[in-house]
Amino acid sequence: MATVAPAASAAIEPLGKARASRLTRERVRYAWLFLAPMLVVLFLVAAWPLGRTMWFGLTDANLSDLAGAQFVGFANFAYLMSDPDWWQAVRNTVTFAVISVTLETILGLGIALAINANLPGKGLMRTAVLIPWAIPTIVSAQMWAWMFNDVFGVINHMLMAIGIISQPVAWTANPDTALWAVIMVDVWKTTPFMALLILAGLQMLPSECYEAAEVDGVHPLKVFWKVTLPLLKPALMVAVIFRILDALRVFDVIYVMTGNNKSTMSMSIYARQQLVDFQDVGYGSAAATMLFFIIAIFTVAYMTLGRVGKED
Amino acid sequence: MTRAQRRLLNRILYYLLMAVIVFYTVFPFYWAIVSSLKPPAEMFRVDFLPALRFENYVAVFREQPFARNILNSVIVAVSTVAVSLALAVAASYALGRIQFTGRSVLLFTILGVSMFPQIAVLSGMFELVRALGLYNNLLALTLSYMIFTLPFTVWVLTTFMRELPRELEEAAVVDGAKPFTIVTKVFMPLMWPALATTGLLAFIAAWNEFLFALTFTLSTEMRTVPVAIALISGASTYELPWGNIMAASVIVTVPLIVLVLIFQRRIVSGLTAGAVKG
Numbered sequence: 001m002a003t004v005a006p007a008a009s010a011a012i013e014p015l016g017k018a019r020a021s022r023l024t025r026e027r028v029r030y031a032w033l034f035l036a037p038m039l040v041v042l043f044l045v046a047a048w049p050l051g052r053t054m055w056f057g058l059t060d061a062n063l064s065d066l067a068g069a070q071f072v073g074f075a076n077f078a079y080l081m082s083d084p085d086w087w088q089a090v091r092n093t094v095t096f097a098v099i100s101v102t103l104e105t106i107l108g109l110g111i112a113l114a115i116n117a118n119l120p121g122k123g124l125m126r127t128a129v130l131i132p133w134a135i136p137t138i139v140s141a142q143m144w145a146w147m148f149n150d151v152f153g154v155i156n157h158m159l160m161a162i163g164i165i166s167q168p169v170a171w172t173a174n175p176d177t178a179l180w181a182v183i184m185v186d187v188w189k190t191t192p193f194m195a196l197l198i199l200a201g202l203q204m205l206p207s208e209c210y211e212a213a214e215v216d217g218v219h220p221l222k223v224f225w226k227v228t229l230p231l232l233k234p235a236l237m238v239a240v241i242f243r244i245l246d247a248l249r250v251f252d253v254i255y256v257m258t259g260n261n262k263s264t265m266s267m268s269i270y271a272r273q274q275l276v277d278f279q280d281v282g283y284g285s286a287a288a289t290m291l292f293f294i295i296a297i298f299t300v301a302y303m304t305l306g307r308v309g310k311e312d
Numbered sequence: 313m314t315r316a317q318r319r320l321l322n323r324i325l326y327y328l329l330m331a332v333i334v335f336y337t338v339f340p341f342y343w344a345i346v347s348s349l350k351p352p353a354e355m356f357r358v359d360f361l362p363a364l365r366f367e368n369y370v371a372v373f374r375e376q377p378f379a380r381n382i383l384n385s386v387i388v389a390v391s392t393v394a395v396s397l398a399l400a401v402a403a404s405y406a407l408g409r410i411q412f413t414g415r416s417v418l419l420f421t422i423l424g425v426s427m428f429p430q431i432a433v434l435s436g437m438f439e440l441v442r443a444l445g446l447y448n449n450l451l452a453l454t455l456s457y458m459i460f461t462l463p464f465t466v467w468v469l470t471t472f473m474r475e476l477p478r479e480l481e482e483a484a485v486v487d488g489a490k491p492f493t494i495v496t497k498v499f500m501p502l503m504w505p506a507l508a509t510t511g512l513l514a515f516i517a518a519w520n521e522f523l524f525a526l527t528f529t530l531s532t533e534m535r536t537v538p539v540a541i542a543l544i545s546g547a548s549t550y551e552l553p554w555g556n557i558m559a560a561s562v563i564v565t566v567p568l569i570v571l572v573l574i575f576q577r578r579i580v581s582g583l584t585a586g587a588v589k590g
Contacts, residue, residue, distance in 0.1 A: 024411075027410050027412075028412040030406070031410040031412050032406070034403060034405050034406040034495075035402070035403050035406045037399050038399040038400065038403035038466060039403075041458050041462065044440070045433070045437070045440075045455060045458045045459045045462075046425045046433065046459050048440065049433035049437040050432055050433050050436060052436030052440075053433055053434065053435045053436040061435075063438075066439050066442075114330060119323075121330055124330075124334065125330055125333060126576070127576060128333065128337045128338050129333070129337055130576055131338060131569060133572070134516070134565070134571075135341060135568070136519065136537075136538055136564065136568070137522065138520070138538040138541050138542050139344075139538075139541060139565055142541060142542070142557050142561055143340050143341065143343070143344045143558070143561060146343075146347060146554050147340060151356070152356045152358075152554070188337075188340065193583070196583055200580075248429070249429035249430065249431065251430070251522070251523050252522045252523070255522075255542070268429065268523075271431050271434070272527070275435055275438075276527060281435050285435045288429075288431045288432045291429050291432060292428070292429060295428075295429050296427075298427075
C-alpha cells in the first residue's frame, strides 16, 4: 500500500488539491461562523466594559450622570498616587496575596503528599478537602466571622480553654489581627484547590525515579528535596501564579468580614467604594484600571510559564 | 527502634495528620450546622453537639424573601450554564477541530479574559446594564457572568474536542454531513462527561458570585443567595442574627456539598484539566 501511494496520489493530485483547498476554505468559514456568537458575547461583556472603564478613568464621570462625563486627562491617576488610603489598600492586598498563597502552597503540598501516599483513608481525605472548596466564599466568610466573634465565638472559647489567650480577642475589629483573620479564612477556603492541583502534578511524575531512589536506599526527605520538588516545580509555579492572580483581585471575603475598614481594605474594595458608595465613577475606574494593569503583568508571566511548562 | 516499630509509629503519625486535616477542613462547616440548630437564646453558649431546634430556619424564611433569593440564584445559575455551554460547544468545535490562522492567538486571548479582575469591568458593565434596561434584573447577572464562565468552558471543551478521534469526523464528512450536524449528532453524544463537568463548575461559579450581584441588583427581592446572606442584618451592627445567618448558610451549602460529593471525580479532573494541562 505504502509503495503504491506516491504514484497514485501524483496522478490525482490536481483534482485532489483543488478539492481539498475548497474544503479547507469552507471549514475555515464554518470555524468563524461557530466562533461568532461566543466572540460577540465575550466582546460585549469583557472588551467593551474594560475599554469603557479605562475611558471613565480619564474623566470626572459620576454614577448618577455617566453621559455628562468630562475628559480630565490623568488627574484621577495623579490623585490616586497621592492618596495614602490607596497605598494602604495596595499594601493590604499584596500582604494578603503573599502570605495566604505561601501558606496555601505549604499546606496544599502537605495535604497532596498525604493523599498521594496511597494509604487507606485517602478517599476520605480527598472528600473532606473538597468541602471548603464547595462552600461559597460569602458563606465561609460568614461562618468564620461567627467563629471569630469577640463575645460568643468558638475560637476565643477554645483558645481560652487551652490557655493561649486570657481574655477574648476582637479578631476582625482589631486592626492588628483583622488582616490575619481574613487570611485564615482564605487559606482554609483555597488550600483544597491548591492541594488538588499539586496532587495532579504529583500523579504525573515518573515512578522510575522513585523506584531507583528506593533501591539505592535514599532517605525519603532527601528524595523529596532532590527528586519530588524539582520535578514538581513547573506544576507548582503555575498553581502559585494562578492563585496570586486570584488573591490580588480579592473582594468577597474581605468585604463580608470587615467591610470598608481601612486596615483590611483591598484594591478591589477601594475601587468599588469610590465607584458605588461615593458615586465617583471616574476616580473609581482609575483605581480599577491600575489593578487591571498590575494583574495583566502577572498574567503575562503566567502565560509565559504555562507555555514553557507545556512544550507540545 | 526496630523496623516494625518505626513502621507503626509512621502509621500512627500519618493517621494523626489525617485526623488534623479532616478536622481542619470539616469543623467550620460542622460548627455552622451546630449553631444553626440552636434556639436563639442559647447562641452564646458553646455546645459542641447540635440541639436540633429549627427556629432559625423558620426565621430566615419569615424575616426576608429567602425563598425568592434561592429561586433567583437557581434561575441565574441555570441560565448561565445553559447559555455558556451552548456558546462554548460551538466555539470549541472551531477551536479544537479546525485549523485556521489566528487560532492560538484567540485561545490565549480567551485565557487572558479569565484573568480579568471583575472590578476592572464594573463601571463599564454598569453602564451597559443600564443602557440595556437590565438594572435590578436577573438577566443582567446572566449576561455579566459570561465573563468568567465562557473562558474556562471554551478552554476545557476545546481540550476535550481536540482529543476525540479524527476518524469519527472524517466518516461524517464523507457522508456529506455539515459541521452543525457533526457537532450535534457526532460530538455532542460523546461530550456528556465534559459537559457535565464544565456545566457543574460554571453552575458553582455563578451560584457563588458576589460582586456583580451586589452591584447590579437593588431590591431585596432581586438579590441572589450570596448577597442575601452577606446583607442579613439585625437591629444594629453589633446584634447580627447569627442563628439566621448560619441557617441560611447551611441551606445553600448542603446542596452544593451533595453535588460535589456525587461528582467529585469529575470535578477534580475538570479543575486540573483547566489549570495543569492548559
